[in-house]
Amino acid sequence: MDLGRRVLEQQEPLYAEEEEMYEDEVTRLESLPTAFEEDEWTHEDLEWIIEWKVRVFTKPTLKHLDKNDDEEIRARINEAVHESNIRTKVEALTSLSGIGVPVASAILLFINPDRFTVIDKRAWNVLQETGYLRQEISDDPTVDEYLLYLGACWAIANEYGVSLRTLDRALWVLDIKEDRNSSD
Incomplete structure (x- = not known):
């Protein structure tokens, strides 16, 4: 799976459909x-x-x-x-x-949604799969893991010119889509 601005931005409508608390x-x-x-x-x-x-x-x-x-x-x-x-x-x-x-x-x-994002196993999985993170996330994430995750998210958001919230939503959706594809 490749990340890119277009891929990340295309996930927003899917996130809105999947996330019951979106509005x-x-x-x-x-x-x-x-x-x-x-x-x-x-x-x-x-x-x-x-x-x-x-x-x-x-x-x-x-x-x-x-x-x-x-x-x-x-x-x-x-x-x-x-x-x-x-x-x-x-x-x-x-x-x-x-x-x-x-x-x-x-x-x-x-x-502060412009500066912070949410650490999540699904999003971490996508970053690991795409090579942005090398280690697996622990069952009880640490502050150090959050700082590592946040740094990777800042870099990706900056690289592709998207907001952290757009990135976070996209990563969440991409992992759900990956789970569905692997169970087919």
């Missing part, structure tokens, strides 16, 4: 970055991001998240919004009970 995702990508920047996000916004990322694991994740008090959650989110170091942003979020690197990356996406 809400688009709306929240427009509103949440400002809400996070102005500290006007709500617990419901955070719950929606978690549901968007983990789907079937939403209730267990939220149960763990509820172990954190609201002040701690707000402090860690604000740290992720205002800290300049990416590792520190991710570590602030993952210091919260219930938040691993994949969910932290999803929160960062909605904080």
Whole structure:
């Protein structure tokens, strides 16, 4: 499989068809970055991001998240919004009970979709298959894996002149299409 601007951009309609939360995702990508920047996000916004990322694991994740008090959650989110170091942003979020690197990356996406993307096994598989990443992703991705993944995504988005969100959606779709082709 080859990646290129045309291939990446052609996946958007397929993503919209496959992703049941697509319309809400688009709306929240427009509103949440400002809400996070102005500290006007709500617990419901955070719950929606978690549901968007983990789907079937939403209730267990939220149960763990509820172990954190609201002040701690707000402090860690604000740290992720205002800290300049990416590792520190991710570590602030993952210091919260219930938040691993994949969910932290999803929160960062909605904080700043121009700078961050979501680490995902499917997307990682496509990058590995196309030679952009050499190692397999671990079952519980680390901050170092996210930094490696994010760097590869920045390079590809820059190389092909697409947004990180376009790239992320395309990688997700391309892995689904690959799974379907291999099971035929």
